[in-house]
Amino acid sequence: MASLVEQAWAALESVTDPEIPVVSLRELGILRSIEAAGEGLEVVITPTYSGCPAMGQIEDDVAACLARAGIPARVLTRLAPAWTTDWMSPTARAKLHAYGIAPPHPVAPRAPAGAQAVPQVVHFMRTAPAPVACPRCGSSHTRETSRFGSTACKALYQCLDCREPFDYFKPY
């Protein structure tokens, strides 16, 4: 028989992001860990953006899912280590793409802490730093319409070949 922790992972596989209902919280990297704690479980989630308005809903959804499955659990929110889009599984990226959202590029590496790095000055960029492929036709001939989109985690793009506007999941 599966342990309570395994049952919880299995049950939570059905809980998706409220804004992107095709990827699970585990695949997005929001669901961090499930551990036995006394009689029940401790489920740890981490926020994406500091102000993501979906976090309250996500916490409720996780608690409700486990309650339905009869699994006693406490949902904890932990900030560190900070969530990054690099945690997204390949399956999550494929699902985002199929849903019409261009998946995030890897986060650009930064100078190691403590190194007396030259301050990184932000310069004006006429175009986005790396081409983002259109999730509809695959063309990389696209342009950034706005670095901020319909949710905190996405930017607005348009394909210049098929003309389709689309969302790009920003590297974070």
Add this chain to the structure above:
Amino acid sequence: MNAPLEYLLHLADNAVVLGQRNAEWCGHGPILEEDIALSNVSLDHIGQARLLYQLAAARMGEGATEDRLAYFRDAAEFRNYTLLELPHHGPLVGYAVAERDYATTIVRNFLYAALMVLVWEALEQGSDPDLAAIAAKAVKETRYHLHHAADWVVRFGDGTDESHARAQAALDHLLPYTEEFWTPSPAETAAAACGAAPLLADLRSAWDAQVDATLAAATLRRPQEPAYVPEGKLGRHSEHLSYLLGEMQSLARAHPGAVW
């Protein structure tokens, strides 16, 4: 070592006041994309403020909550930079009604984001683990804010005669308020002494490099006049803060404890 509570409130008040100011553009943005961008930037600031107020409240105990800190303190108890409470237009009295000016909004966001990228990076390495965890998230968001604002400073400055003139006027109006960044408050000095926070004077050359690079690309002139040093972070604010708080706090004060 935990950062002093006054320092946490300084960071939180900065975030909530600018978040509230920028949220005034919600539904009134000059173009749809910018309306959405400013709402997103506000959301990040309010999210950062909540995390900081939650941390401060948890350390205060005695029934403190994030809502009490945001909604039930008066202007003189706020520790934000004066720069962040100013309205989206040039110098006018607090009760004046004027059109919002997007150049003012963008120049302010640029001057502040250029500072906060450096501050969050330093806090992430600081001795207060809870504050470092908040900083590790906030820095990622603030880098987007800086890119956004810096791009628009260049577009305005190197744009039409009208946009250039308005960007220059906004810069002439706002840049003197940044003098407040470089005069340490007792809370900042205490936070630096315990290893939780940087001395802002150490960040000044990096901030100058960012500001000068963007202004050069924007063909804008950096005003050099010696400035009055504002003291918002000591609780001595312009008349504009209480108008802003009046709006922000009215619901919570009219219906204390209301939930939905």
